[in-house]
Amino acid sequence: NAGVTQTPKFQVLKTGQSMTLQCAQDMNHEYMSWYRQDPGMGLRLIHYSVGAGITDQGEVPNGYNVSRSTTEDFPLRLLSAAPSQTSVYFCASSYSRGWSGGTDTQYFGPGTRLTVL
Amino acid sequence: GQQVMQIPQYQHVQEGEDFTTYCNSSTTLSNIQWYKQRPGGHPVFLIQLVKSGEVKKQKRLTFQFGEAKKNSSLHITATQTTDVGTYFCAGRSNDYKLSFGAGTTVTVRA
Numbered sequence: 697n698a699g700v701t702q703t704p705k706f707q708v709l710k711t712g713q714s715m716t717l718q719c720a721q722d723m724n725h726e727y728m729s730w731y732r733q734d735p736g737m738g739l740r741l742i743h744y745s746v747g748a749g750i751t752d753q754g755e756v757p758n759g760y761n762v763s764r765s766t767t768e769d770f771p772l773r774l775l776s777a778a779p780s781q782t783s784v785y786f787c788a789s790s791y792s793r794g795w796s797g798g799t800d801t802q803y804f805g806p807g808t809r810l811t812v813l
Numbered sequence: 814g815q816q817v818m819q820i821p822q823y824q825h826v827q828e829g830e831d832f833t834t835y836c837n838s839s840t841t842l843s844n845i846q847w848y849k850q851r852p853g854g855h856p857v858f859l860i861q862l863v864k865s866g867e868v869k870k871q872k873r874l875t876f877q878f879g880e881a882k883k884n885s886s887l888h889i890t891a892t893q894t895t896d897v898g899t900y901f902c903a904g905r906s907n908d909y910k911l912s913f914g915a916g917t918t919v920t921v922r923a
Binding site: 731736737738739740741786800801802803804805806807 | 819822844846848854855856857858861901903905911913914915916
């Protein structure tokens with residue numbers, strides 16, 4: 697299993713440009729999420745999905761869109777990049793969201809380091 | 814909304830010494846998870862605590878979940894250079910939201 701993969705690893709954008717961060721998992725996990733990590737602020741949830749065709753907003757959703765057409769893929773789109781979106785982005789997946797009593801361990805991808813100039 | 818506070822933000826430890834990092838939630842949690850992130854890496858799951866008062870050990874790491882299920886701690890004994898990194902707690906609330914603390918970044922003096 698490759699686990700959770702993310703592309704690209706590094707990206708530099710100019711203000712106003714758009715792009716898509718790719719995330720895929722091969723563990724057949726229903727739950728996937730996107731986080732951004734900024735110094736001193738931990739991991740903040742951007743968007744999440746509880747299954748194909750179902751997405752919802754997290755703590756900091758503004759400026760980002762997501763879709764979930766398959767169980768495996770969960771891309772994150774930056775609509776019009778701003779310097780405030782300079783961050784490290786992590787995609788994560790888990791077997792459940794905890795309601796079934798099963799493990800809800802988050803498996804993180806390697807991250808995308810994004811700089812917006 | 815739910816907040817998870819983690820202290821200290823930084824921990825500078827002499828090799829061989831012990832230290833503890835603490836995690837406190839504003840609301841009762843259904844479970845708490847701990848992750849470790851090495852410099853330049855991604856968070857990796859360490860452990861999950863579910864029961865009130867639960868204590869789990871992984872070699873030199875001891876994890877505790879408070880009786881009220883609102884706080885947790887991670888205690889590392891005989892710190893080694895391999896312990897360098899940032900340790901995050903993440904609390905799962907009863908409405909299934911998972912909130913991460915800001916992390917404790919650990920550096921070790923040899």
